[in-house]
Amino acid sequence: MYDLRDTICALSSGSLDAPRHIIRLSGSKCEIGLDKLVDNRILDRGIEKRNAALSFRGGKIEFSAFVYSFPEGASYTLERLIEIHAYCPLPAAEEIINAITQVDGIRLAGPGEFTYRAFMNGRLSLAQSEAVSQIVSGSSVYHIQAAQKLMKGDLTNRLEQIKNSIVELLGLFEAGLDFSSEDIVFIQPEEAKKRTEEIKKTLSEIIDSNLAYERMLGLASVAAAGPPNAGKSSLVNALLGSERAIVSAKQATTRDILSAVCSLEYQDCVLSDCAGLMAASFDDKIELAAQELAGEYILSSDLILFCVESGKMDYTEEKRVFEKIRNKNILGVATKCDLASSKEALEDIFGISFVEFSIKQREKLTAMKTEIQNRLSELVPAGEQITAVNKRHRDSVFQCLKDLDKAAELFAGGDEELAALCLREGYSKIADIDQQKDLDERVLSSIFQNFCIGK
Ligand SMILES: Nc1nc2c(ncn2[C@@H]2O[C@H](COP(=O)(O)OP(=O)(O)OP(=O)(O)O)[C@@H](O)[C@H]2O)c(=O)[nH]1
Ligand SMILES: [Mg+2]
CATH class of the missing domain: 1.20.120.430 (tRNA modification GTPase MnmE domain 2)
Incomplete structure (x- = not known):
């Protein structure tokens, strides 16, 4: 899959605005690569951390860096490995990599190639290698x-x-x-x-x-459901912190499903806004399609936010809508609670717990997010199992x-x-x-190609 004889180099962490960028080198030519940047030889063999001022031979870019040096047999890949923790802007870090990979026998690492080497050299088992990729892409x-x-x-x-x-x-x-x-x-x-x-x-x-693990690999899905005009799109916008969905006093504003990633305290989830569910049947083809789409989507969600407007005199329509979802994992949301307080009344009517919410009261948003997080946490098996x-x-x-x-x-x-x-x-x-060995090449590449470069 990858040629193990080359020395590889890549940026292993650091986003555009990060103050520090980690450049990793693995293979026998590590030191020659570093020599490109450092004028005097600073490294002896052994695990060591050094302060270093790196500069290109022309002395053009100077910045400070820590250089970590790992001998063969004691590194992540079990090969000679050097990490340069450079305090410089991202374009400069990319320049450094560019300079290093000009050296004969040193090339840019492919996706997951450091972990691939750790696996091939017997440092990690295959299951452990997969775990590295999952930790890197962990969403909760x-x-x-x-x-x-x-x-x-x-x-x-x-x-x-x-x-x-x-x-x-x-x-x-x-x-x-x-x-x-x-x-x-x-x-x-x-x-x-x-x-x-x-x-x-x-x-x-x-x-x-x-069973719940695969679900964690994908993000948990949370859908806002309820009759038209209940305030679903307003709730979704508030949770997302942006005006993604159209809000209007007109009934049946939302037709398509709008989904976006919503960040909670411990995990991300996919939050969706759908058409308001209606109990009646329809002749209008667009309405029918919107209803079918919303119904299907809502029922397959991990958590349904059942939105019911506070202070109404008659909840007949809401009760009919509730019948469509009643066996699912539901959190009741008493929307527009600035207009009236109906939490207890709604809990009596529907037999589920409700959280009050209003777009006009910011503190309600924090409580709402906490409640969603709590409910999603219940879906995950205890860490020990x-x-x-x-x-x-x-x-x-x-x-x-x-x-x-x-x-x-x-x-x-x-x-x-x-x-x-x-x-x-x-x-x-x-x-x-x-x-450890004799594994189908296709299996290996399907695992390691999922990694990002630098890991
Ligand atoms: N007072 C008050 N009005 C709200 C609140 N949330 C929503 N509204 C209003 O209620 C109306 C309907 O809001 P939407 O968010 O569009 O409701 P929806 O459930 O998405 O409606 P459909 O997409 O038509 O099913 C709009 O006029 C909103 O301004 C709230 O917390 N308080
Ligand atoms: Mg809407």
């Missing part, structure tokens, strides 16, 4: 916590236990094959079934405890479960040889999750 603290667990090797440890159990069982199956001409039984079919079930249970636990499994891991676990079932069935039917073969297959599926 829960997501990052989960990825950190993956990084620490939680999944790797659990897989190790499973692999040991399969190998043990395989040993018993194959011992029976070796002595098939003699009358020795190494394992009875009932015992084989029991052991297979135990392995399956551990495998299933990995998947079950992580998360092992962090992604789709690739889960596919392998499902395939292994199938192989185990087949193995137990074949063994019970007396076909020990095929049963052992199936067990081997199952083992290889689990081993693939954390494989």
Whole structure:
């Protein structure tokens, strides 16, 4: 996938306005690369941190920097690695990289190439490498916590236990094959079934405890729902902090779905504004389409903000709309609470908890955001249970479960040889999750291409 012989260089962190930019170099030519910038040789081998004033040979750009030097075997990639923490503007950092990559044998790193090297050199397991990418792109603290667990090797440890159990069982199956001409039984079919079930249970636990993990990889979806004119677009605009949706006193203003990323205290979510739901049926084709679209979208959201205008005399329409969403995860919003206070009355009518909201009272916005955050937090399993499994891991676990079932069935039917073969297959599926070597190139590139450059 990448040529491991080259020395690679990239900007590994720092946004446009960051005061410091980290330039990373990995490979045998690190020092030659640094030599381009530093007039006197400042580094000895060893993990060390040095203050350095870097300047181009022409002395054009001067700025201060810390240089961290890691010897081979003690760095992230296990290769000779140098990090230049340069206090300079981004264009200058890019100039530095440009100068370094002019050196023969030093090139710009590809996406995820530092982590790819860490993996290829045995520093990180594959699951841990994936965790690095997930931490980098983490959209919530829960997501990052989960990825950190993956990084620490939680999944790797659990897989190790499973692999040991399969190998043990395989040993018993194959011992029976070796002595098939003699009358020795190494394992009875009932015992084989029991052991297979135990392995399956551990495998299933990995998947079950992580159902919400994939959801975290994507952002949680939150949709404003309610009858027309309830104040949904006004709420969405307030939460987004910008006038994204059109607000008007005219009924049925919103037709399309408007979605944007909304930042909460611990996570981001996708917040959507939809057409007001109506209980009646429609002849108007556009209205019908807007209703269908909104209904479908709202029902598939992780959290519905059910907007009901405060102080109304009659809530018949709202009750009908509520019927369409009642089994979902709903937070009631008593909108326009500057006009009247109806929180308790609405809680009685709908049997769910309500938060008061008004675009005219800024303090209500903070409380609203906190409540949404709390409700989204409930969707995430407690940090301790998360092992962090992604789709690739889960596919392998499902395939292994199938192989185990087949193995137990074949063994019970007396076909020990095929049963052992199936067990081997199952083992290889689990081993693939954390494989160090011989992994399909396509799998590797699909994992590492998801990284950004510099990681
Ligand atoms: N007094 C008061 N008026 C509000 C508040 N929120 C919204 N409104 C008004 O209520 C009307 C409807 O607001 P929208 O946000 O457009 O309502 P909507 O639910 O998006 O309406 P549709 O898109 O037509 O379904 C507008 O005239 C808003 O100015 C509020 O907190 N207080
Ligand atoms: Mg609207």
